[in-house]
Amino acid sequence: MAESPITDTTEAELDEVMQRAALAAPHLAAMRPGERAVLLRRAAGALDAAAEDLVPLAQAESHLPEARCRGELARTTFQLRLFADVLDEGAYLEAAIDTADPDWGMGPRPDLRRVLVPLGPVVVFGASNFPFAFSTAGGDTASALAAGCPVVVKGHPGHPRLTRRTAEVLTAALAEAGAPAGTFAVVYGVETGARAVRHPHTKAVGFTGSIPGGRALFDLAASRPDPIPFFGELGSLNPVFATSAAVAERGDEILAGYADSFTLGSGQFCTKPGVLLVPEGTKLDALVDTIAGRGPAALLNERVQSGFESGLASLVEHPSVEVLVHGRATAGEWTPTLLRTDAAALLDHGDTLLAECFGPTSIVVDYTDEQQLLDIAASLHGQLTATVHGREDDTVVPALLAILAQKAGRLLWNGWPTGVSVTHAMTHGGPYPASTSASTSVGSTAIGRFLRPVSYQSVPQALLPEALRDANPLDLPRRRNGRPE
């Protein structure tokens, strides 16, 4: 079967897509949360059922192994079903009722009731490294649809055929389940993406990708006549701090875990540990052997390859950097690189040495005393994660965790940052440049990005949204007069 080529969406086509999204918005918003839950579960079922179609496309276009692609599709449909559960439970609406109170401390209070409502059409930019879970039907799409926002995905050029097929499956499933026409669409092209961010019907943007690309789109969103929120997840170094006591106790285990974590998926994770801090004198021979013995693996696409090559070159050539293992490139496949420097150099040259290099490389940093861990932590930009390997009785640890809580969205203890569970208490986001907002793009609270509050003052029962009626027909958990109902 000959497939039609995938071409850039024209300006007129984009305008039609955005019009349809804007028309769908009030209808999608008016559906009960439980009705949207049905849409999400039907979408999840259809994507699962299309696995034999989708997985080979993902493998072919992203060079990821089959098991990883299957696992990621399962993660994607799990996410859709988790948001369906969130809709069924209903706390996400933050429904609150303050009854009229003539004796309220600042003067008589009218009846006031608040509920969260969807923002309107959301434009989603997916990432190349998760062709399912952070792309067409990924977390931003799932959380925006759950919130009640139509979604227009700007298809990622790294996996265009997978994008198209995923969109076909999703669009058909949503239509069959009764979603309004225009609830979901995909568009293509770099300029189309920029136009979509500037389009008057767009009310928010979800983005996962690089710092330069994300910042350029953030600037477009902020400079609109009506600025819109830009929920970008841009990049992170994910530093790992190992205390002297931890290395003395289980140094081999820490270095082995580090080798596995930074080379996982050829280092193509936004949670890759890009730097490991160890005490001066830590023996790295076994680590060097492990890394030197790793075979080559393909990178996602040519853009990732060229970005990795130039980032790696600037690290390797830096006068403060010692190359412990220099990765080799053959036929587009790379073996991992291991670098080394010391804490003083890191503090002096943080702008270069602490820049994210997306791909299979990481840098080990010697420190001479644990005070340097605090200084380095304090010098960091915002991070998705920060990890401490330590002992509970390490004197440096409480201060280190306190500083890292100011710098990162997720703090790990004696673990590794790769692997982001999709759950309620997850935060995948952090101060800039990790994120462009104070929110998470993974886990059930990601839905909150696409909602805003509306209060109803003295509105009669029959004219109130169901969420706010006294009879509570949606059976929501609510707050009344400042306490759970």
Added chain:
Amino acid sequence: MAESPITDTTEAELDEVMQRAALAAPHLAAMRPGERAVLLRRAAGALDAAAEDLVPLAQAESHLPEARCRGELARTTFQLRLFADVLDEGAYLEAAIDTADPDWGMGPRPDLRRVLVPLGPVVVFGASNFPFAFSTAGGDTASALAAGCPVVVKGHPGHPRLTRRTAEVLTAALAEAGAPAGTFAVVYGVETGARAVRHPHTKAVGFTGSIPGGRALFDLAASRPDPIPFFGELGSLNPVFATSAAVAERGDEILAGYADSFTLGSGQFCTKPGVLLVPEGTKLDALVDTIAGRGPAALLNERVQSGFESGLASLVEHPSVEVLVHGRATAGEWTPTLLRTDAAALLDHGDTLLAECFGPTSIVVDYTDEQQLLDIAASLHGQLTATVHGREDDTVVPALLAILAQKAGRLLWNGWPTGVSVTHAMTHGGPYPASTSASTSVGSTAIGRFLRPVSYQSVPQALLPEALRDANPLDLPRRRNGRPE
């Protein structure tokens, strides 16, 4: 007693203030919520006790009557105490615990625990029209301090002596109650304000004021090397839609309420109803008499006066506008102006006729059929409020409320938008330009603007923040595995 003159803060002085705020930040963040509640209550007590000092300054500088100033001070200290109650209750921390789960649907889940943490130093720009409640010790300051963020207020030039005295009382009370040095400060000068928004230690901005002023500062915040959130409340027209049935039933009452609401405080409220839509043929004679009979009142300051004069001139001179009552200016005092146009003109010239004119004027709009109410609602920019006067059985009402929920943060039924209760379910904010964010600047949830989530993965009990320990020593309402604990 000779007072020292109030001069612009120098760049070096600002830098020192921001350094002190940054140093205070981790200490303020580390206080238990209940400890910060004590700070807020002590601040409230000190401000109440200083009423005889503060109220005369407010009267002298803002030309507001004594009763209004006393009421507004009471509102201000009520706000501080309400946030103290919010801290004592603890739900604002959104503490969540997901226990380790080997059978979690997308793969084994580690122990994950999330809590909200303060962003860091917040710069606050107060408004001229609420010298207490939206200024130095106002809602932005109260909610940021409650969140655990040091506050640097850019003093409003409309009430500099009140600003200084309020800051002295607040600073002394906070210090006596044990707040870290640097928790609160005030700075002066237009350029100082811009520098404060750009200062590397600033992590968020709260702003109440005009659209041009707010947008300029929003642009500075967004264009920083590390963009920061800018919570601006900029302006609103607050349209009021009266159905034919409502006017037939109680037209006199509606017009009398309108007259009182738009002239309250000389129309110097961001919730002033700037437009009233009534059916063609509505008798306005009594309204005209009422407005023409109102005496003059001073505007807040010269800047407000000149802004009002130029805004009013462009409305009065518009060919589609009929002047029903032309206000008179004598010695800086104004009587109110009442204008009139029709729905077709409003739809054609919305950019001019629907621009906010801050001061004692409003425009009555005739409509010929209720479909025009829907068209006008759909044409609106974002609003703080939208009001419907109607009957429950009016056929136009459900569609009108649905459109207005997309345009405004607060919907009122058969009431008036002036008067904003400080309570849990309040939303004072709306789509741009009403706000630059999807949040409220009034009410207990305003605290959420200054917080971001941090998750702890597999961190031992002793190293977790108290909010996340199994024993729940802070006695917080929390969620565990997606449900209330």
